Amino acid sequence: MSRPLATRVLFDEPGPRGRFRIRVLSVLIGVVVIAVLAWSYLSLTASGELEWRKWKPFVQQWAVWFMLDGLRGTLLVTVVAAVASFPLGTLLAVGRAGGQRPVRWLCTAYIEIFRSVPTLLLVYVFLFALPGLGLNLSIFGKLVVPIIMINAAVIAEIVRAGIGALDTGQREAGSAIGLTRGQTMRLVVLPQAIRLVVPTLVTQLVAIVKDSTLGYVVSYPELMKQANTLANNTKLLLQSFVVVSLVYVVINFALTRLAVALESRIGRAAPGAGPAALGEEIGEQVERPVARAVR
Amino acid sequence: MVEVLRDNLGALWGGVVTTLEITAMAFVGAVVVGVLVAVFRVSPIPPLRALGAVYVELFRNVPLLSLLILTAYGLPYLGVDLSLFTTAVVCLLLVSASFTCEAVRAGINGVPVGQAEAARAIGMTFTQSLAGVILPQALRTMVQPLVNIFIGVVLGSSMAAAVAVPELTYTAQQIGNETAESMLMFVISAIVYIVIALLGGATGSVLERRLAVRR
Numbered sequence: 001m002s003r004p005l006a007t008r009v010l011f012d013e014p015g016p017r018g019r020f021r022i023r024v025l026s027v028l029i030g031v032v033v034i035a036v037l038a039w040s041y042l043s044l045t046a047s048g049e050l051e052w053r054k055w056k057p058f059v060q061q062w063a064v065w066f067m068l069d070g071l072r073g074t075l076l077v078t079v080v081a082a083v084a085s086f087p088l089g090t091l092l093a094v095g096r097a098g099g100q101r102p103v104r105w106l107c108t109a110y111i112e113i114f115r116s117v118p119t120l121l122l123v124y125v126f127l128f129a130l131p132g133l134g135l136n137l138s139i140f141g142k143l144v145v146p147i148i149m150i151n152a153a154v155i156a157e158i159v160r161a162g163i164g165a166l167d168t169g170q171r172e173a174g175s176a177i178g179l180t181r182g183q184t185m186r187l188v189v190l191p192q193a194i195r196l197v198v199p200t201l202v203t204q205l206v207a208i209v210k211d212s213t214l215g216y217v218v219s220y221p222e223l224m225k226q227a228n229t230l231a232n233n234t235k236l237l238l239q240s241f242v243v244v245s246l247v248y249v250v251i252n253f254a255l256t257r258l259a260v261a262l263e264s265r266i267g268r269a270a271p272g273a274g275p276a277a278l279g280e281e282i283g284e285q286v287e288r289p290v291a292r293a294v295r
Numbered sequence: 296m297v298e299v300l301r302d303n304l305g306a307l308w309g310g311v312v313t314t315l316e317i318t319a320m321a322f323v324g325a326v327v328v329g330v331l332v333a334v335f336r337v338s339p340i341p342p343l344r345a346l347g348a349v350y351v352e353l354f355r356n357v358p359l360l361s362l363l364i365l366t367a368y369g370l371p372y373l374g375v376d377l378s379l380f381t382t383a384v385v386c387l388l389l390v391s392a393s394f395t396c397e398a399v400r401a402g403i404n405g406v407p408v409g410q411a412e413a414a415r416a417i418g419m420t421f422t423q424s425l426a427g428v429i430l431p432q433a434l435r436t437m438v439q440p441l442v443n444i445f446i447g448v449v450l451g452s453s454m455a456a457a458v459a460v461p462e463l464t465y466t467a468q469q470i471g472n473e474t475a476e477s478m479l480m481f482v483i484s485a486i487v488y489i490v491i492a493l494l495g496g497a498t499g500s501v502l503e504r505r506l507a508v509r510r
Contacts, residue, residue, distance in 0.1 A: 010411055010429065011339045011421040022340050029342045043373045116446070116492035117485045118453035121464050128468060129477035210358035217457055224361060231368075238372050241365040245357050252356035 049238050057234060058243050070226030071247070077140075077212040077222055081147040082205055088148065089155025090190070096156065097163050098185055107156070114153035119211050122146035127218055143220045147211045151204065158200050162193035199266060202259040206252045213248075223247060299474045307480070310466030311487055317380070317452040317462055318491075321387035322445055328388065329395025330430070336400060339421060347396070354393035359454050362386045367458050383455035383462075391448050398440035402433035435506040442499030446492045453488075463487060 014022060044050045057063040095107035114122075126135075126142040137145060166189055174184030194201075215222035221229075227244035231237045335347035354362075363386045370377055377385070406429050414424030456465035467484040471477030 010337055010415075010424060014339060018339075025340050026342045029340070029346070033342075033346070040373060047372045047374075049372050113485075113489060116450075116489040118450045118464060118488060120453045120456060121467070121481060121484060121488070124456075124464065124468050125478070125481045128471060129481055132475070132477065206356070210360075213358040213360040216360060216364075224358075224364075228364075237368040238365075241361065241368055245361045245365050248358050248361055249353060249356045252358075253352055256352075256356060 054236055054239055057230075057236065058239065063230065066226055066230060067223070067243070067247070070221060070223035070244075073215065073220060073222035073226070074209065074212050074224075074251075077144055077147070077215065077220070078205065078208050080144055081151060081208050081211070084144075085148045085151040085155055085208075086201070088152035090159050090194070092152060092156035093159035093163065094185055094190070097160055098181060111153045111156050114150050115157065117150065119146055119150050120214060120217065122150060123214050123217055139218055139220045143212070143215050143218045143222075147208060147214075151208055151211070154207070155201065155204060158197050158204065159190075159193060161200075162195075162197035163189055165196055166193050196266065199259045199263040202255060202262060206255050206259075209248065209252055209255070296476060296479060299476045299479070303470045303474065303480075306470060307463075307466055307483065310461060310463040310484070313380075313461055313466075314449070314452050314463040314487075315491075317384055317387065317455060317460070318445075318449050320384045321391060321452065322448045324384070324388035325391035325395050325444065325448065326441070328392035330399055332392060332396040333399035333403065334425065336396065337403060337425070351393045351396050354390050355397070357390070359386060359390050359451055360457055362390060363454055363458055379458050379460050380455075383452070383458065383460050387448060387451050387454075391444055391451065394444050394447065395441070398437055398444065399433065401440070402437040403429055405436050406432045438499050438503040438506060442495055445495045445499075449488065449491050449495065 041050070048054075058067075092107045092111055095103045096111060099107060123142065123146045126137060126146055130136070170188055170192065171184055174188040175181070179187065212222055213224040216224040216228055219225060223244050227240045231240035234240070332347045332350055335343040336351070338344060363383060366377075366382050366386055367379060370382070410428055410432060411424060414428040419427065452462055453464040455462050456468065459465065461469075463484045467480040468477070471480040474480075
């Protein structure tokens with residue numbers, strides 16, 4: 001079922017003149033890119049930021065250990081937040097999709113509120129407002145709990161999209177063999193629905209990694225905070241933040257690739273998926289993972 | 296509580312306005328840049344395609360906060376001096392544009408192949424078929440993804456608080472700090488964010504119905 005992409009028929013195989021034109025344009029673009037890079041290089045050299053002594057710490061043991069400490073913090077926050085928000089999100093999704101009316105309202109309200117509130121605002125609530133009202137979590141808690149509360153709402157919508165994408169025949173078959181609604185949900189619908197949205201859930205991990213940078217705000221020693229400490233102590237501001245940004249790009253790039261790989265596997269083998277659920281379309285049915293990933 | 300609210304409503308409103316300004320500029324910019332990068336990514340010129348791919352992978356994977364701080368500290372070294380407000384808008388724009396680009400690409404791929412074939416068959420060039428046939432149809436199917444990106448921009452604009460741009464989140468925190476009514480301020484700002492998100496969603500639904508292509 002290979003669907004030729006529209007992008008492939010947008011232009012013909014170029015002829016001699018087309019090839020010439022493409023070559024000229026390629027060279028021009030190359031010149032522009034090189035000019036921009038050269039300008040950055042010259043400005044950075046002029047301010048002395050590219051000197052080796054300013055980058056050397058990042059291959060020295062003490063700085064590497066310091067950053068690895070931060071990496072451990074980032075991974076800990078990500079894993080704890082992901083592990084906690086997944087079951088919570090699934091519960092919310094089930095509550096919204098098939099619960100009794102008050103349960104459904106509560107779940108819907110929770111989801112709609114918490115996926116429209118910035119994570120930073122919720123972190124501020126735990127940081128500045130709740131201690132005055134008697135709830136003073138540890139620094140780790142002030143970072144992780146808001147991330148969990150928000151991602152549970154986002155994951156709920158992802159799982160709900162998976163439930164919606166499943167062919168209704170699956171549910172009907174469940175009730176036909178005498179399973180209760182709860183049993184059908186637990187044994188038939190959820191396992192398949194979650195399998196369908198695994199790639200989107202992996203993409204959500206990227207969003208959680210990005211959320212964990214708020215450790216910078218609450219002073220929890222994850223990558224961003226460690227980079228800041230390093231920057232302040234060594235006066236290597238630019239270098240520290242370049243290095244840490246690259247580390248984030250590498251981590252998230254790997255996760256994105258993983259999601260793409262899973263996507264193509266699951267697109268091939270989705271037993272109970274309705275006709276609309278195949279391939280990348282599932283990602284489009286999920287309403288708002290993209291919005292969360294922006295941060 | 297009522298006095299606190301009365302005395303600070305003006306300041307809080309200023310925060311709302313700043314948030315809306317950041318959001319509007321970053322979103323419009325993101326759509327323009329995103330469409331441009333998407334055109335790069337489907338163009339017949341290999342270096343442009345590579346440039347587009349590098350752009351997307353870089354900016355959709357870097358955390359906004361990390362980019363924000365890097366730009367705020369880094370640009371002066373390049374001899375570029377931007378205000379923190381502008382820095383926040385630019386960073387949010389660049390990050391959101393990478394997501395817009397991917398949404399546009401999905402939209403382009405969602406247009407039936409026959410449309411592109413027909414455009415090519417009557418002799419339209421790459422630019423003509425893209426601008427005259429493919430993109431107008433692709434953009435219509437993209438209303439929902441674009442609404443999601445808009446809401447992402449709204450929520451992302453709160454990150455500007457981390458570099459002390461006085462938008463809604465920052466203002467709420469400041470007022471809360473001065474008046475010891477933190478919770479009240481945060482609840483009000485949360486409601487404002489939710490209302491903006493809901494309005495964005497509602498606008499999207501109306502647009503989607505208006506623009507739907509009947510095939």
